Amino acid sequence: MNRRFGPPRFRTPYRHPDLLDVNRDAMRPLAERMRPVTFDEMVGQRRLLAEGSALRRAVEGGHVHSMVLWGPPGCGKTTLALLLARYADAEFRAISAVLSGLPEVRQVLAEAAHRFAEGRRTVLFVDEVHRFNKTQQDAFLPHIERGTIVFVGATTENPSFELNSALLSRCRVHVLEAVAPDDIIVTLRHALADESRGLGGQGEGGSKVSISDECLAEIARAADGDVRRALTLLEIAAELAADEGGEITEQTLLQVLADRTRRFDKGGEQFYDQISALHKSVRSSNPDAALYWLARMLDGGCDPIYLARRLTRMAVEDIGLADPRALQMATDAWDAYDRLGSPEGELALAQLVIYLASTAKSNAAYAAYKAARRDVAEYGTQEVPMHLRNAPTKLMKSLGYAKGYQYDHDAEGGVALDQTGFPNAMGERVYYQPVERGMEIKLKAKLDRLRQVRTDARRKPGGE
Known part of the structure; x- marks a missing residue:
């Protein structure tokens, strides 16, 4: 083919390496560009990383140890792992348990072993480590023991439930907390002012992006403790504001925050923490707090039928016969x-929560049932006393079935006071102890009287 008439050939224009680095940095998200490179740039986690804290002193001195970082999204787990490698002058390798399998894990560990033989350490960061199964988690154990790697696992789930005990025994668990709005505002201001990594000088005509304190606080609240999310929201708002002179207004935020959601994991730690908060608020007779947790869970997408079932459990366990x-x-x-569905049916659940939290409480029936179950387990299969057995046939009557049974309706007062209802080997037991609240006040008075009369009847001559 004549080259003159062939398809056009394009030459990639020469670009200076420094210019390529600048362009790559500009393409990275703001949250990634603003990732802290020193402890002083990190916000939140004062308990764990305050000046002079044990962990910070160890890391700044290059004395790092294998650990599991447990905390919500955007609280600084990845950043802390990067700082470990930086201060320890170690190679940083990161894998995700969502995307990586055992072959990749083995390859990374082999590279770390080779590096260790050359006298260099490797900080291996495993994101979402709880998604690895037991076999995959066990693959790290010998390398942690030999010091081939400094293992840093990150998880949003409770390590006690999600990680095997062998891995936990070789790592220290550090708990990170959601970042407070005031600390997030510090990061946002830093991003607005930073001209090399942040948004400084990126407005129209080279001017800085501007935003009021109220709008900045609204972004921080919408981030829900997630610094990465806050920076992403700020970056989107800055892009939308570029056509409005670089000013982020309330109207701009209405577009950015229209579809914001709260943190909620339908099957994880937050889920069980919140249902626990709802249950305990009902038990504590605090209808306002109980209503708040109900609204939080519904807002987070919890199945209302699950909540209806748990509320029914509370009615039995914590209110009972009171x-x-x-x-x-x-x-x-x-x-x-079930008939109305959402959102109308949610009002029925809200009404129930208010009533359960406001009414009298008693766990006496719940405690009585547990006590009876303990006796069943302890005494095993006891024979039913003869006087309590039914005798529908002549043979059964001849064997003594129902002998000595007293028909309560024929007894004085409607109760046969001198016969037991328990197996002979056990004797009389008292499980149900009504409280002096609600309906149980009357039940307690009646049962206390009956129990005392029964006791007196058994003590009389000829009584059992």
Whole structure:
């Protein structure tokens, strides 16, 4: 083919290496560009990383250890791992348990072993480490023991439940917390002012991006403790504001924050923490707090039917016979939600939560049942006393079934006071101890009287 008439050939223009680095930096998200490179740039985690803290002194001195970092998204787990490698002058390698399998893990460990033989350490950062199964987690153990790697696992889930004990025994668990809004604002201001990594000088005509303190605080609150999320929201707002003179206004934020969501994991640690908070608020007779946690869970996408089931459990466990109406209200609210669906049916659950938290409480029935179960386990299969057995046939009557049984309706007062209802080997037991609250006040008075009369009847001559 004549080259003159062939397809056009393009030559890649020469670019200076420094210019390539600048362009690559500009393409990186703001949250990545603003990642702290020293401890002084990190915000939040004062308990763990304050000046003079044990962990900070060890890291700044280059004495790093294998660890598991447990905390919510955007709290600084990856940044802390990078700082470990930086201060220890070690190679930093990162893998994700979501994307990596055992072959890649073995390759990274082999590279770390080769590097270790040459006298260099490797900080191996494993993101979402709880997603690795037991076999994959075990692959790290010998390398941690030999010092081939400094293992840093990051997880948003409770390590006690998600990581095997062998791995936990070789690592120290450090708990990181969600970053407070005031600390997030510090990071946002830094990003607005930084001209090399941040948004400084990037407005129209080279002017800085401007934003009011109120709008900055709104971004910090919307980030919900996640610094990375806050910087992403700021970057999007700055891009939208570029056509408005570089000023981020309330109207700009209405577009950016329209679809914001709160942190909630339907099957993880936050889920169980919040349902625990709801249950304990009901138990503590705090309807306002209980209503807040109900709204939080519904807002986070929790299945309302699950909440209806748990609220019914609370009606039985924590209200019990102090207010028998609570159980009926719980099943009615469950049925109402089943018929109405969301959002109308959620009001029935809210009404139930307020009632459960406001009414009298008693766990006496719950405690009584647990006590009875303990005796069942301890005494095993006890024979039913003869006087309590049914005798529908002549043979059974001849064997003594139902012998000595006293028909309560024929007894004085409607109760046969001198017969037991327990197996002979056990004797009388008392499981149910009503509290002096709600309906159980009357139940307690009646049962206390009956129990005392029964005791007196058994003590009389001829009594059992």
